[in-house]
Each structure stands twice: as C-alpha cells, then as structure tokens.
Amino acid sequence: MRVKIVVVLLLVFCVSAIALWAEYCRVVSSSVVLEHPRIIDISKGDSFNQITRKLLKQNVNIRPLWFKLLAYEKQITNKLKAGEYELKVGLTMPEILILFVKGTPRQYAITFPEGWNFKQIIDRIQRNPHLEKTLSRDDFPAIMLQLGSQHPSPEGLLFPDTYFFDKNASDLSVLKTAYTKMQRVLKTEWDTREKNIPLRNAYEALILASIVEKETGVAEERGQIAGVFTRRLRKRMLLQTDPTVIYGMGARYQGNLRYRDLRRPTPYNTYVIRGLPPTPIAMPSQAAINAVLHPEKGKSLYFVA
Structure with a gap:
C-alpha cells in the first residue's frame, strides 16, 4: 500500500514538473503582450526586482516568477545595464533580457547644420532635454582644454553632422565626437591638397573653408568662390567678404551692414585686415574644405554674391 502511495506521489510530482516545465517553455518563448512600444528607464543601481516592477508598471505583461527564473537560469540577474530602452511589440522575455544585458539603449539625435557657428551649436545643446549640461x-579655454585642442576657440572645429547619443550623455561627449570627426576629415583633405595653395597649414584651410561655406549660395559654386579667395590671398589683396564682418560684429549685427561697419576695425573685418581672420567663422562642410584645397582655376578676383 505504501509503495503504491509513493508511486502515485512520484507520478503526480513528475507530471506536475513536466507541466510546469512545459508552461515555462511556452511562456518564455511567447511574445510579451504589448499594445504599443514602451520606454523603460533603468537607473544605475536598480535591482532586478526594481526593474521587474518598472516593467509591470509600464504594463509590460511579463510573468514575474518566470522572468526571474529565466534570469537566474542565464545567470544575468546582476548584469542588466542602465539606460533608456524601447521595448517593441513582439519581444519575448529572453529578448528583453538580452536587450538589457547588451546595453543597447534608445538613442537620441542632435544635428549641427553646415555653416552654423559655435554659439548656435551651444544654444541647440542647451535646449536639448536629453543631454547632461556640463559645459x-x-x-x-576650458572647453578647448577638455577637447584636447591647442586652438584658442572651438569655432569651426566641430564637424557639421547628425550625432546620436544615449539619454543623459554629456554635452562634452557629443562635442568630442564632432571635434574628432572634424580632425579626421581635415587631415584627410589636407593630406591630398594641391600644391602651391596659399595656405600654411590645415587650420588656415579650415578658416578659409568657413568663409567659403558662408559665402556659398549654391553648392556648385564652392570651387569658384575658393578660387577667387586663393587668388586674392596670393596677391595679398584684402578678401573683403561680408560674413567675416558680420561675425566680428557679434551681437551688434542687426540684419544690415552699413558702410561704417565695413570700415570699423575688428580682428575679423577682412575689409580692413589683410589675409585670414584669426579663427574660422563657422563650421564648414567637407565639400568646402575640399574646395579650398582644390580651388577652381581661373583669373577672376571677384564673384557675385
């Protein structure tokens, strides 16, 4: 009799274990019920239980027990990484855990257009709610020190492009990415420059490229404009370009240039100073940099703006 009871209990236990295992396999292989994508923000220091509660609070229909057993089975309960994650419709529980372990959080984008100056860039950064402001x-001087640059100003040293970042990334990290890309692009272009251009170094090329960028109305005109400026530099003529005057005026510029503005000395007024201004006046595109290092041939010393 006792043997029969033991056998029955063992059978019940085995059947229950098989049923539980089958249920576990079914649950972990099924998509989590989501009506639409959810954003989950995992903070540094969150425990596995806290993360589970955040999922449930966002109506991510996981089975807490199975979710935890799955994490224990994979030995990843303490390997989930902080970040803001987007959970898309159709994910399974293992896929959610893999997402958290790989640490591929949702990314945001910020765009620096060609021809913008540093003030415009900083204004855009300051208005971005997803960046941590440290600058x-x-x-x-502090910004240049953190970028690792010897130049006096960050003007023109950031490559115009769209940059992606995680939530709460620092503003400095974005600037470093843009700075590094500009250094790479500038070196590539400088290394393939034409001979006998009237520019002593890559930084002077960047300065002239920024002027070309601001003077260019149509992309195809960059080479022509660069050609005019390089010929004027060779002849030691004044560049006489309005964008440098406007940049040098700063906040005093109200939308119109007057004759007296063209005569007022500033370090950037190329109607007064000979040669290039001390720094770029904007962020030039790679096309503008290429144009000043491969200027269009010709004899003209003027162009129609």
Whole structure:
C-alpha cells in the first residue's frame, strides 16, 4: 500500500514538473503582450526586482516568477545595464533580457547644420532635454582644454553632422565626437591638397573653408568662390567678404551692414585686415574644405554674391 502511495506521489510530482516545465517553455518563448512600444528607464543601481516592477508598471505583461527564473537560469540577474530602452511589440522575455544585458539603449539625435557657428551649436545643446549640461558656454579655454585642442576657440572645429547619443550623455561627449570627426576629415583633405595653395597649414584651410561655406549660395559654386579667395590671398589683396564682418560684429549685427561697419576695425573685418581672420567663422562642410584645397582655376578676383 505504501509503495503504491509513493508511486502515485512520484507520478503526480513528475507530471506536475513536466507541466510546469512545459508552461515555462511556452511562456518564455511567447511574445510579451504589448499594445504599443514602451520606454523603460533603468537607473544605475536598480535591482532586478526594481526593474521587474518598472516593467509591470509600464504594463509590460511579463510573468514575474518566470522572468526571474529565466534570469537566474542565464545567470544575468546582476548584469542588466542602465539606460533608456524601447521595448517593441513582439519581444519575448529572453529578448528583453538580452536587450538589457547588451546595453543597447534608445538613442537620441542632435544635428549641427553646415555653416552654423559655435554659439548656435551651444544654444541647440542647451535646449536639448536629453543631454547632461556640463559645459560653460562662454569659457572657451576650458572647453578647448577638455577637447584636447591647442586652438584658442572651438569655432569651426566641430564637424557639421547628425550625432546620436544615449539619454543623459554629456554635452562634452557629443562635442568630442564632432571635434574628432572634424580632425579626421581635415587631415584627410589636407593630406591630398594641391600644391602651391596659399595656405600654411590645415587650420588656415579650415578658416578659409568657413568663409567659403558662408559665402556659398549654391553648392556648385564652392570651387569658384575658393578660387577667387586663393587668388586674392596670393596677391595679398584684402578678401573683403561680408560674413567675416558680420561675425566680428557679434551681437551688434542687426540684419544690415552699413558702410561704417565695413570700415570699423575688428580682428575679423577682412575689409580692413589683410589675409585670414584669426579663427574660422563657422563650421564648414567637407565639400568646402575640399574646395579650398582644390580651388577652381581661373583669373577672376571677384564673384557675385
């Protein structure tokens, strides 16, 4: 009799275990019920239980027990990475855990258009709610030190492009990415420059490229404009370009240039100073950099703006 009871209990246990295992396999292989994508923000220091509660609070229909057993089975309960994640419709529980372990959080984008100056870039960064603000917008020496640059100003040293970042990335990390890309592009273009251009170094090429960028109304005109400026530099003529005057005026520029503005000395007024201004006046595109290093041939010393 006792043997029969033991056998029955063992059978019940085995059947229950098989049923539980089958249920476990079914649950973990099924898509989590989501009506639409959800955003889950995992903070540094969140425990596995806290993460589970965040999922449930966002109506991510996981089975907490199976979710935890799955994490224990894969030995990843303490390997989930902080970040903001987008859970798309159709994900299974293992796929959610893999997402959290790989640490591929949702990314945001910020765009720096060609021809923008540093003030415009900093203004856009300051308005972006997803970036951590660490920089003092007017402390150029500190910014340059953190970028690892020897130049006096960040103007023109950031490559115009769209950059992607995780939530709460620092503003400095974005600037470093843009700075590094500009250094790479500038070196590539400088290394393939034409001989006998009237530019002593890559930084001078960047300065002239920024002027060409601001003077260009149609992309195809960059080479022509660069040709005019390089010929004027060879002849030691004044560049006489309005964008440099406007840049040098700063906040005093109200939309119109007057004759007296063209005569007022500033380090950037190319109607007064000979040669190039001390820094770029904007972020030039790669096309503008290429144009000043491969200027269009010709004899003209003027162009129609």
